[in-house]
Amino acid sequence: MCCLGSKEEIWVYIKNFALLFFLEKSVWSVLQHLLYSPDLVPSDFHLFGPLKQHLGSKHFADDDNVQHEVLLCMRQQPKEFYAAGIGVLMKRWDKCINIGGHYVEK
Numbered sequence: 374m375c376c377l378g379s380k381e382e383i384w385v386y387i388k389n390f391a392l393l394f395f396l397e398k399s400v401w402s403v404l405q406h407l408l409y410s411p412d413l414v415p416s417d418f419h420l421f422g423p424l425k426q427h428l429g430s431k432h433f434a435d436d437d438n439v440q441h442e443v444l445l446c447m448r449q450q451p452k453e454f455y456a457a458g459i460g461v462l463m464k465r466w467d468k469c470i471n472i473g474g475h476y477v478e479k
Contacts, residue, residue: 395447399455419458423450 427446433439 395444419461420447423454 424443424446427449428442431442433442
């Protein structure tokens with residue numbers, strides 16, 4: 374299912390197995406997503422900006438077309454893009470650990 378709005382509001386639903394398949398083929402280990410830590414979701418802070426730009430205000434007939442465009446966008450990103458994202462994620466994890474697992478500094 375896919376709902377695309379304006380450039381400011383784009384929602385994309387990607388089937389979990391497609392994303393998991395992509396991640397399993399990558400060089401990184403897949404970590405379990407913590408249920409109550411939205412600040413640590415790697416895709417939210419790094420992947421969606423460029424993906425939002427790539428998709429723009431395009432309209433898709435079905436999920437397969439959306440998945441194709443998402444994979445195309447991800448494949449066009451240089452290795453440095455993913456390395457930078459992992460680096461930022463590691464800093465976020467470190468910050469979370471250093472403040473005792475709290476998601477907001479006290």
